[in-house]
Amino acid sequence: MPAAAVFPSVVITVRALEVFRRLQLRCPRLGVQAFVRMLCDIHGVAPRPYLVTQFTVAFDVHLAILDAVDRQVQAALGRDIPDWRLKNACPSCLYKLEGEAEIPLPLLATVDGNNSLKRFWRREKVVDADGNVAPGSSKERVDVRAPPGDYYLPREEVDRWSKEGLEDLMRDFVPGSEEGDEGGGCTERWQNMKEDATARAYGMYDETGIFPALCRHGFVLVIVDMVKSGELAKYGFAVTAHLLRVLGELGLGYDIGCKFAQMVRMHPVLSPLAAGKKFKALVGAFHGHAHNRRCQLSNLTTYVPGVGLEDLEGCEKFFSKSNALAATTRYATVFHRQQAITTYLKHADTADAYQGLSLLLASKYRRALKIKGTTALLRETMASMGVDSRSVFETWLEKEKEFLATLSKEPVQETLEMEYYQKLVNLQDLEERLKIITKVGHPMLPADADATYAAVASQTRRIETQRRHAIEARDKTLAVVRDLEVRLDIARRWEDDGDDWIRVAKMAKNRRYQRALDALEGLVVARMFELTKVNMSDTGYKLRKHIAKALQARSKGVKSALERYNEAAVAMSPPRTELSWEQIVDYVFLADFDLLRDGREDIHDELWAQPAGRVAMDQHFKLLRADEEIARLNLEIPRLVTHMADEDAFLIYHERRLIREGSPALGHQVGVHRMERGRFNTLHMERLVKLSKEPGFTASLTPVPIAEDVEMPDMGTVGTVAALPEEPEADIDPDADVDTELLADTFERIMFMSEDT
Known part of the structure; x- marks a missing residue:
C-alpha cells in the first residue's frame, strides 16, 4: 500500500496494515505510533516522525478499500437500502418469524451519554494586552470525509431538535401538574452539571463524548456525538425519533427516564410519534435506586409489565469497553475519531455482541428459571403472613403508591396551619426577648468611675436600638399572624396548651x-x-x-x-x-x-x-417478570436459530451466483462475509443445546421454515425466514482450456485469506 498518491517512496504491506487493524480492534489502546515503533524495531531502523504519518495515510487507504468492498458486497446482497443495518442489527430482537406470539414492548433498548471519548479542539492562542492567553479560532484542517457505515446520526439531524428551544421545555414545568405524571416529583432532582470546571472543559474539546443506543443484547443501534456540551435533551430526542420511525414500538431505558418521558410528552413534534408507536421510557435497575420510591414504582423495570428481567443498563457495560478508545482518539481529527469509533462498533457487534449472544440468552434463561424456583418459598411466606392470594400484592402496590402520593405534596390547609404555628412560636420568642430588653435600665454615671459621658450615651443608644428592633420584629410577626388568622378563619388565637x-x-x-x-x-x-x-x-x-x-x-x-x-x-x-x-x-x-x-x-x-411484606411483594413481581422473560426468550431463541440457518443459506446462494455470473472476486468476498459471523454458529448451537437440557426449558431449537403458500422472497429484505435451494453445479468440460495463471492467482488469494482467518 503506497503512502503517497504520486511518486511514493515508502510502501507498507497489506498484511502489516491488517495485523494493526485486528490488533487495535482487540486492544483499542494500541496507537499508530507504538505499532510503527515496533516495525522499526523489527527492521532495525531508527524511528522517524514521518513514518507515523506515512503509515496513517496507508492505513486510511486500507480502511477505505475495505469499506468500498463491504459496500459492494452489501449491494450485491441487496442490503444497500437505507437503514438496512439498523433494521437487522440484532437477530434476536429484529428477525421476526411468521406466526410468533405478540409481546408487549417488542423492542427494548437503552441510551446514555458518556464523556470519555472527548476530542481536543486545536485552536489558535490569543494573547491580550495583559498577557492572558485565551483560545482563538480553530486551526484544524477541513476534512469533509465521512466515517464508514451508518452508525452515526448527522450533526444536522441532531441539531434540528434544538432549534425550537427544546432544552427549556421543563423550565416552567411543575412536577405533578401533567396528567399521567409518573415521576413522583423525581424529575426536578435531575439537572445537567454546570460547574465552572465543566464549562471550561467544553471550551477545550469539540466533541465532548458519545450518546449511543443499544438493544438489550448489546448491539449498537445508532450513535451521536455530544458537541461542546454535556448530556442535553436534543441527543435523546434525535435518537428516540430515529428509532421510532425505523423500528416502531419501543421501550427505552434511560438513567433519567422519568424526566425524559415527560419531556417527550410535552414535545410538539415527538409527542404524536411517541404516542402512535406506544413509546415507554423506563429507568434502569442500577440508576433507578437513586430515584425516589414513587418514581421507582412507576418506572423501575421490576414493576413495569412486559419488561421481563431486563435491567436496561447495557450502556454501562458497553462504556466499560469503549472507554479504551479514548487514548487513541483524544487528539485525533474529526474524521479519524469517527472512523476509529465506527470501526470499533462494527467489530464490537460482530465479534463481541454476536459471539456472546447465545451465552447471554442462556444466562438470562437460567436466571429466570432460578427465580421461578422460588415460588414455593413465596407461598410459605404468604402462609406465615396470612395472605391467601398473590393478587393481594397488586393491591399493596397501589396502596403504597397512594400513600407516597400523599407525601409528595402537602395540602394547602396543613401548610398554612404549620406556618401559623411557627409564626406563633416566633411571636412568643420575640415577646419574651422584648420583655427582657425592656427590663434593662439605662446606665448611670458612677461618681468614682472613669467612664465618660460619651461611653454611657453610646451604651444607652445601643439598648434603645435593640428595643426598637425587637418591637419592629414583634410587630412584623404579629402582622403575619393576623393575616394567617384571617386566611384560616381563626376567631381565637391558639394557645400552647390547646388541641390545635x-x-x-x-x-x-x-x-x-x-x-x-x-x-x-x-x-x-x-x-x-x-x-x-x-x-x-x-x-x-x-x-x-x-x-x-x-x-x-x-x-x-x-x-x-x-x-x-x-x-x-x-x-x-x-x-x-x-x-x-x-x-x-x-x-x-x-x-x-x-x-x-x-x-x-x-x-x-x-x-x-413491614420488611417481610415488602420482600414478599418484591418476590411476587420478580416472578411475574421471570414469566415475561421466559416468554420473550422463547421468541428470541428461535429467531437466532432461524437467522443462522437462513443467513448461511442466503450467503451461500449469492456466493455461488456471483461466481457463476463472472464475479469470482466479489463472490469470494461474500464467502469471507459469511465466515465472519458464521464461525460462531456452531458455538451458539452448542450453548443452546446444553440449555435445552435444563428442567423448565420450553423454547424451540428448530428453524422456522417459510409457509408453503408464500412465494420465495428476496433475501435482501427484512425478516425473511426461508432457506434458498441449492444452486445446481455448473457443467465442467474436462477438455476445455484452463487459464493456469488465473487459477494460480485465485489459489494464492484463497490461501492468503485462509492464513489470515
Whole structure:
C-alpha cells in the first residue's frame, strides 16, 4: 500500500496494515505510533516522525478499500437500502418469524451519554494586552470525509431538535401538574452539571463524548456525538425519533427516564410519534435506586409489565469497553475519531455482541428459571403472613403508591396551619426577648468611675436600638399572624396548651423529620455513585484525587445530615429509629428510605410496609417478570436459530451466483462475509443445546421454515425466514482450456485469506 498518491517512496504491506487493524480492534489502546515503533524495531531502523504519518495515510487507504468492498458486497446482497443495518442489527430482537406470539414492548433498548471519548479542539492562542492567553479560532484542517457505515446520526439531524428551544421545555414545568405524571416529583432532582470546571472543559474539546443506543443484547443501534456540551435533551430526542420511525414500538431505558418521558410528552413534534408507536421510557435497575420510591414504582423495570428481567443498563457495560478508545482518539481529527469509533462498533457487534449472544440468552434463561424456583418459598411466606392470594400484592402496590402520593405534596390547609404555628412560636420568642430588653435600665454615671459621658450615651443608644428592633420584629410577626388568622378563619388565637396547637406541632415535627431524611438520602446517593466511580478501572489519577477530596467533604456533610436526622427522630413522639454512621456506610439500595417517613396516615401496622411484606411483594413481581422473560426468550431463541440457518443459506446462494455470473472476486468476498459471523454458529448451537437440557426449558431449537403458500422472497429484505435451494453445479468440460495463471492467482488469494482467518 503506497503512502503517497504520486511518486511514493515508502510502501507498507497489506498484511502489516491488517495485523494493526485486528490488533487495535482487540486492544483499542494500541496507537499508530507504538505499532510503527515496533516495525522499526523489527527492521532495525531508527524511528522517524514521518513514518507515523506515512503509515496513517496507508492505513486510511486500507480502511477505505475495505469499506468500498463491504459496500459492494452489501449491494450485491441487496442490503444497500437505507437503514438496512439498523433494521437487522440484532437477530434476536429484529428477525421476526411468521406466526410468533405478540409481546408487549417488542423492542427494548437503552441510551446514555458518556464523556470519555472527548476530542481536543486545536485552536489558535490569543494573547491580550495583559498577557492572558485565551483560545482563538480553530486551526484544524477541513476534512469533509465521512466515517464508514451508518452508525452515526448527522450533526444536522441532531441539531434540528434544538432549534425550537427544546432544552427549556421543563423550565416552567411543575412536577405533578401533567396528567399521567409518573415521576413522583423525581424529575426536578435531575439537572445537567454546570460547574465552572465543566464549562471550561467544553471550551477545550469539540466533541465532548458519545450518546449511543443499544438493544438489550448489546448491539449498537445508532450513535451521536455530544458537541461542546454535556448530556442535553436534543441527543435523546434525535435518537428516540430515529428509532421510532425505523423500528416502531419501543421501550427505552434511560438513567433519567422519568424526566425524559415527560419531556417527550410535552414535545410538539415527538409527542404524536411517541404516542402512535406506544413509546415507554423506563429507568434502569442500577440508576433507578437513586430515584425516589414513587418514581421507582412507576418506572423501575421490576414493576413495569412486559419488561421481563431486563435491567436496561447495557450502556454501562458497553462504556466499560469503549472507554479504551479514548487514548487513541483524544487528539485525533474529526474524521479519524469517527472512523476509529465506527470501526470499533462494527467489530464490537460482530465479534463481541454476536459471539456472546447465545451465552447471554442462556444466562438470562437460567436466571429466570432460578427465580421461578422460588415460588414455593413465596407461598410459605404468604402462609406465615396470612395472605391467601398473590393478587393481594397488586393491591399493596397501589396502596403504597397512594400513600407516597400523599407525601409528595402537602395540602394547602396543613401548610398554612404549620406556618401559623411557627409564626406563633416566633411571636412568643420575640415577646419574651422584648420583655427582657425592656427590663434593662439605662446606665448611670458612677461618681468614682472613669467612664465618660460619651461611653454611657453610646451604651444607652445601643439598648434603645435593640428595643426598637425587637418591637419592629414583634410587630412584623404579629402582622403575619393576623393575616394567617384571617386566611384560616381563626376567631381565637391558639394557645400552647390547646388541641390545635398540639396537633399542628406534631405535624411540624413530622415535616422537619421528613426533610432531614430527604437530605440524608440525597447525600448517601451521591456518596454511593462517587465510591463507584473512584473504584472504577481506567479512572485517571487526577480524577481519582478529585473524587477522593469530594468524598471527604461529602462524608462531613453526611455526618452533619445524620446528626440533624437523629435530632429530628428523637424529637418525634414516639421517637423514631436513630441511624448510625456504620448503617449509612453499609447502605446499598435506598428504596425503603421513603417508607421511614410518617405521613398523615399511620402505616406501621400495614403488611406492605413491614420488611417481610415488602420482600414478599418484591418476590411476587420478580416472578411475574421471570414469566415475561421466559416468554420473550422463547421468541428470541428461535429467531437466532432461524437467522443462522437462513443467513448461511442466503450467503451461500449469492456466493455461488456471483461466481457463476463472472464475479469470482466479489463472490469470494461474500464467502469471507459469511465466515465472519458464521464461525460462531456452531458455538451458539452448542450453548443452546446444553440449555435445552435444563428442567423448565420450553423454547424451540428448530428453524422456522417459510409457509408453503408464500412465494420465495428476496433475501435482501427484512425478516425473511426461508432457506434458498441449492444452486445446481455448473457443467465442467474436462477438455476445455484452463487459464493456469488465473487459477494460480485465485489459489494464492484463497490461501492468503485462509492464513489470515
